[in-house]
Amino acid sequence: MADDKKVPHPTISRRAILAGGVAMSASLFLPKGLRAQDFPTDQVNTTGLAVTDDTVQVGILHSITGTMAISETGSVQAEKLAIEQINAQGGVLGRKIETIQEDGASDWPTFAEKARKLLVNDKVASVMGCWTSASRKAVLPVFEQNNGFLYYPTFYEGLEESPNVIYTGQEATQQIIAGLDWVAREKGAKSFYLLGSDYIWPRTSNKIARKHIEDKLGGSVVGEEYYPLGHTQFNSVINKIRLKKPDVIYAIVVGGSNVAFYKQLKAAGIDMTEESPLLLTISVTEDEIRGIGGENIEGAYACMKYFQSIENENNQEFVAAFKDAYGDDMVIGDVTQAAYLGPWLWKAAVEAAGSFDVDKVREASPGIELTSAPEGYVKIHKNHHLWSKTRVGHAKADGQYEVVFETDDLVEPNPFPEGYQ
Amino acid sequence: MTRSSLFRRDEAAGLAILALILFVVFPLMLDDFRLNLFGKYLTYAFVAIGLVLCWGAGGILSLGQGVFFGLGGYCMAMFLKLEASTPEATAIQSTPGIPDFMDWNQITALPLWWEPFHNFGFTLLAILAVPALFAFVIGFAMFRRRVGGVYFAIITQAIAAIATILIIGQQGYTGGVNGITDLRTLLGWDIRPDSAKVALYFVNAVLIFVCLFVAMAIRKSKFGRVLVAMRDAEDRVRFSGYDVASFKIFVFCVGAMMASIGGAMFTLQVGFMSPTIVGIVPSIEMVIFCAVGGRHSLLGAVYGALLVNWAKTTFSESFPELWLFGLGALFIAVVMAFPNGLAGLFDDYVKPRLAWPGRGRRARADNPQPAE
DSSP: TTSOOOOOOOOOOOHHHHHHEEEEEHHHHSSSSSGGGGEEEEEEEEEEOOOOSEEEEEEEEEEETTTTTHHHHHHHHHHHHHHHHHHHHBTEEEETTEEEEEEEEEEEEEEHHHHHHHIIIIIOSSSEEOHHHHHHHHHHHHHHHHHHOOOOSSOOOOOOOOOTTEOOOOOOOOOOOHHHHHHHHHHOOEEEEEESSSHHHHHHHHHHHHHHIIIIIEEEEEEEEEEEETTTOOOOHHHHHHHHHHHEEEOOOTHHHHHHHHHHHHOOOOOOOOGEEEESSSOOOOOHHHHHHHHHHHOOOOEESTTTTOOOOHHHOOOOOHHHHHHOOOOOHHHHHHHHHHHHHHHHEEEEEEEEOOHHHHHHOOTTTESSSSSSEEEEEEESSBOOOOEEEEEEEOOOOEEEEEOOSBOOOOOOOOOOO | OOSSSOOOOHHHHHHHHHHHHIIIIIISSSOOHHHHHHHHHHHHHHHHHIIIIIIIIIIIOOOOOOHHHHHHHHHHHHHHHHHHHTTTTTTTTTSSSSSHHHTTTOSSSOGGGGGGGGGGGHHHHHHHOOOHHHHHHHHHHHHHTTOHHHHHHHHHHHHHHHHHHHHHTTHHHOOEEEEOOOOOEEEEEEEHHHHHHHHHHHHHHHHHHHHHHHHHHHHHHHHHHHHHHHHHHHHHHHHOOHHHHHHHHHHHHHHHHHHHHHHHHHHHHHSOOGGGGTHHHHHHHHHHHHHHHHHHHOOHHHHHHHHHHHHHHHHHHHHTTTHHHHHHHHHHHHHHHOOHOOOOHIIIIIIGGGGTTTTTTTHHHHHHOOOO
């Protein structure tokens, strides 16, 4: 699996830096070019972090080998791009960011080991990293014990609110509720068939979806099924779907299983462009479509906070810089964009705090806003998640989504939703 | 082999050197962080010692030792999780007082088979008894039917795959892919700070020696002789009137118990348990520790586990994008060039230069080239 995708060399062209740098500096609320001498090291770093007069060290902790490498590579690229752009603008409090990258190797104990190494040995000021919930759960005690600070990019199941983590992806309700409302309102959907891969995120998400469908929308759930990760035989569930004739298939299938699932749906004669049933997913980003094939998923709807096709200036510059750095054939999915926010949010929080100390950065974080985010304006909630919009995209044959709906306002993050437990 | 003392002098010297390294050299030379890592590596050495008995001495190649490692780890993790899941600590849940992952999976009461794990004594007993029992069932089913060699290896591998799928599938009871996480205290003693990890390191080191003594005693006994005979000519042993299957079942159970002790210590050292350590890949890695150390040498197994894991950490820190290739090359090189691992290297090149009393009699007679 590790070799499925070539890892591009993480160098970033000058043009990308300039393009990104100009875009960011134009929109960031802090003045460009804070000077390091205005912030003496002994004042901005009182806890012995790896901060010198001209540099600050930040960790990147993702799987770049093993089964998760294919998913996490985009996040690594986005984080490195953001850091390069920040450095091109003069760094954080006048200090250049140096990255220390570690490989979690798709293995949760390894994640814990490397997190300890970054915090205890390298004394990094913050860490951008983790992707699966399992890896986050593995490193969480390490971050809490050593008072580290983690920026976690993936949309996830919620039910967590650590003082040592900023969650830059959506928690479950942010991704689910607006999409279900939309499909009920616009498409008149009444009956839903829920299915997903068998682990905590799809199960928790479907639990929330079922409550919302039954209690708020007055609809019905006609089936709910789970399959092991890596499962590739979906014929039986496809037959059941044809029998039950739901209005909506609500799919939270992850990883390699997606390829089999969508191909088999198509082979079984379920043409998603006809929308009977309509397919709504929260687990397929542009990255996954590369594996599935655009023609196999054309017509499906996805509910995310970010699509590569979002039309705004921030995003156009971000997409251009990303392609410039890593190649024209790159696609950018929801998590990649969320990963890109991590370094920028950290920079903003550090500069608001005037300090690299984790306690001060944590204190300064709630309320930090980013007007320059590719997804548009975001803000950190006091529960350490982001206020973000929810969007619905319509999959096209070329592997991109067309945005057909976005919420008017930012959706409040609610990791412990009352009434949905 | 008529010597009456427990250890030959070269064995005693080997043990003394290992003790020196584990109890003096490492604690003095390594900082807390690195020492903790070696504590983790040591937990794998338990599995490797068990494998030397099963594979090196008995010729039983198990590619499913991760299952036993996992059983021990999960038993310990269940106890620690229950201790961490007090009603006060879990007040935010729908059902306070049960482990958090159960609450996420809409389970509203602690399953009955979790209840005994409130008791530490029971947990310790389970860490030894559960894998032994499981190994007995597997061994009974296989060895009584004279399933051996490659077929046995394949079946143990299948068991490792089944165990992973089972754990992931039953996430309400096992924590699923995430595993059992956020373990805090052992009988009120916080296992998370560095000082606790250092203490655990020494517990590990002591337990390693206990296991080494047990394993050496087994090898030295008449039982050990029969084991080697069985490995090299099973039919002859059977025709001589020995019950081959019982011998195999016994040694397989011992190997499983040692793996399980390692698993329990792993949970304490790392602070969580997850199905990634139970599956096929880690099980094969465990065999590699044993192969690198030398499958006929108990001490070699300990060095093999330490060396391979140390190399894994070091390579991956220095070359995050290439380390797997480096490690793969190391394994190939070891197997091609030194089929008897580090211990073989030592026997062939170092030992002849040292004036061991009684040299020459030992290894050749003890460990003729196995025939599997």
